[in-house]
Amino acid sequence: VATYTILIGAYCRKSRLDEACQLLSEMRGRGCVPNLVTYNVLVDSLCRTGKVDMAQELVTRMIGEGCPPDVVTFNALINGYCKAAKPDDARRLLKLMVTKGIQPDVVTYSTIISGLCKSGRVQEARELLDEMNRAGCSPNAFTYGAIVHGLCRLDKLQEAQEVLDRMEESGCVPDVVIYSSVIHALCKAGRLQDAQQLLRRMRGRRKAPDVVTYNAMIDGLCKLGRLHEALQMLEQMDGAGCAPDVVSYSIIVNGLCKSSKLEEARVLLEKMRGAGCNPDVVTYSSLVDGLSKLGRLDEAREVLEEMRRTGCAPNVVTYTAIIHGLCKAGRLDEAKDMLEVMSEAGCLPNLVSYNTMIDGLCNAGRIEEAESLVQAMKEKPGCAPNGVTCNIILEALLSSGRSKEAEQFMENHEPPTTMQT
RNA sequence: UUCAUUAGGUGAACCUC
Numbered sequence: 168v169a170t171y172t173i174l175i176g177a178y179c180r181k182s183r184l185d186e187a188c189q190l191l192s193e194m195r196g197r198g199c200v201p202n203l204v205t206y207n208v209l210v211d212s213l214c215r216t217g218k219v220d221m222a223q224e225l226v227t228r229m230i231g232e233g234c235p236p237d238v239v240t241f242n243a244l245i246n247g248y249c250k251a252a253k254p255d256d257a258r259r260l261l262k263l264m265v266t267k268g269i270q271p272d273v274v275t276y277s278t279i280i281s282g283l284c285k286s287g288r289v290q291e292a293r294e295l296l297d298e299m300n301r302a303g304c305s306p307n308a309f310t311y312g313a314i315v316h317g318l319c320r321l322d323k324l325q326e327a328q329e330v331l332d333r334m335e336e337s338g339c340v341p342d343v344v345i346y347s348s349v350i351h352a353l354c355k356a357g358r359l360q361d362a363q364q365l366l367r368r369m370r371g372r373r374k375a376p377d378v379v380t381y382n383a384m385i386d387g388l389c390k391l392g393r394l395h396e397a398l399q400m401l402e403q404m405d406g407a408g409c410a411p412d413v414v415s416y417s418i419i420v421n422g423l424c425k426s427s428k429l430e431e432a433r434v435l436l437e438k439m440r441g442a443g444c445n446p447d448v449v450t451y452s453s454l455v456d457g458l459s460k461l462g463r464l465d466e467a468r469e470v471l472e473e474m475r476r477t478g479c480a481p482n483v484v485t486y487t488a489i490i491h492g493l494c495k496a497g498r499l500d501e502a503k504d505m506l507e508v509m510s511e512a513g514c515l516p517n518l519v520s521y522n523t524m525i526d527g528l529c530n531a532g533r534i535e536e537a538e539s540l541v542q543a544m545k546e547k548p549g550c551a552p553n554g555v556t557c558n559i560i561l562e563a564l565l566s567s568g569r570s571k572e573a574e575q576f577m578e579n580h581e582p583p584t585t586m587q588t
Numbered sequence: 589u590u591c592a593u594u595a596g597g598u599g600a601a602c603c604u605c
Binding site: 244310316348414459 | 589590592593594595596597598599600601602603604
C-alpha cells in the first residue's frame with residue numbers, strides 16, 4: 168500500500184492525475200486496498216488542481232468503503248475551498264468536522280485564517296484566531312504569517328508591524344517568512360529605509376534573510392529606479408551564501424527594461440545563464456515588453472524565437488506585450504492577427520490582451536472596431552469588460568467629443584473605475 | 589507503518605496617475 172501511495176503521490180505532484188487514478192484502480196485490481204493516506208494524497212491533489220467537487224465525491228466514496236476521513240482529509244478540502252476563494256465553504260467544513268468528532272488542528276485554523284485574509288476579511292480572521300485560542304489550539308508561525316500577510320495586503324502596515332512587535336514581546340520569535348512579508352509590503356510602499364531597518368532587526372534576532380527576503384528588497388530598489396543598489400544586493404546575497412534564483416535575476420532584468428537599459432538586461436541574462444540559472448517565461452516576457460515598448464519589435468520577435476529554441480513556451484503575458492508593441496507602432500492589423508496566432512498556439516487572450524488591443528484601436532481613432540471588440544470579448548469566458556476597458560472606451564469617446572455615446576456606454580456597462588486588477 | 593498525505597512570504601503584460 169505504501170509503495171502504491173508513494174507512486175500515486177509522485178504522479179499527483181507532477182499534475183498527472185489520470186495516471187494516479189489509473190494506479191488506484193490497478194492497486195485495487197491486485198487486491199491492495201487503498202488506505203487513508205492514499206486517499207488523502209488524491210484528495211489533496213484534486214483540491215490543488217481546483218477540482219474540489221471531485222475531491223468531495225472521493226471523500227463520499229471513502230466513507231462508503233469504510234475509510235472515514237481524518238483531520239488531514241478535511242484540511243486538504245478546506246485548503247481547496249480557500250484556494251478557490253470560498254472561505255465560507257471552508258468554515259462550513261470546519262463546523263462539519265467538529266460535528267463528526269474530528270478535532271480541528273492548527274493547520275485547519277491557519278488554512279482558514281489564510282483564506283479569509285486572502286479575501287480581505289482580516290477582521291474575521293482575527294476573530295477566528297481568538298476562537299482557536301479559546302478552543303485550546305495555539306497559533307504558530309503559519310497562523311501569524313497569514314494574519315500579517317493579510318494586513319499587509321490591505322496596506323494596514325501599521326497593524327502588521329504591531330502584530331510583529333507583539334510576537335517579539337511574547338517571546339514567539341517571528342520567522343523569516345513573517346519578516347519577509349512585512350519587508351515586501353514596506354518595499355511596495357516605497358519605504359526602503361523602513362524595510363532595511365526591519366532587515367537589520369531580523370538579523371539581530373538571528374534570523375537569516377532568505378532568497379525571498381532579498382528578492383523583495385531588490386524589487387523595492389528596482390521600482391525606485393535604484394538599479395545599481397539592486398545589483399549590489401544581488402552580489403551581497405550571493406556573498407552571504409544565499410544564491411540568487413531566477414526570480415532575483417528576473418526582477419533586475421525587468422527593472423533594467425523599464426529603465427530602457429536593454430543592453431544591460433541582455434548582459435544580465437547571459438550572467439544568469441552563466442550562474443546556472445536559466446531565464447524563464449517571466450524573464451523573457453520582461454525583455455519582450457521592454458523591447459516592444461521601445462519599438463524594437465524585430466528584436467522582440469528574436470526573443471520569441473530564442474524562447475522556442477530553449478523550450479520556453481511564451482504565455483499570454485508574452486503575447487500581450489507583443490500586441491502592445493505592435494499597437495504602439497501603428498501596426499494594428501498585425502496586432503489583431505496576433506490575437507489569432509496566440510489562440511492557435513493554445514494560448515487564449517485574456518482580459519488584459521483585449522484591453523491592450525482595444526486601447527490600440529482607440530488611439531488610432533478606430534473606435535467602432537474597438538467597440539465591436541468589447542462586444543466580442545463578452546463572449547469569451549473570463550473576459551468580461553472591466554473598469555479598465557470602460558476607461559479606455561470612455562476616454563476615447565469623450566476626447567473625440569462623443570459625449571452622448573459615452574453616456575450610453577456607461578449605462579450599458581459596469582461602472583467605470585480607476586482601480587487596477 | 590505514517591521522515592507515504594494538509595496551512596503563511598518574492599518577479600513580467602492593459603487605461604488613468
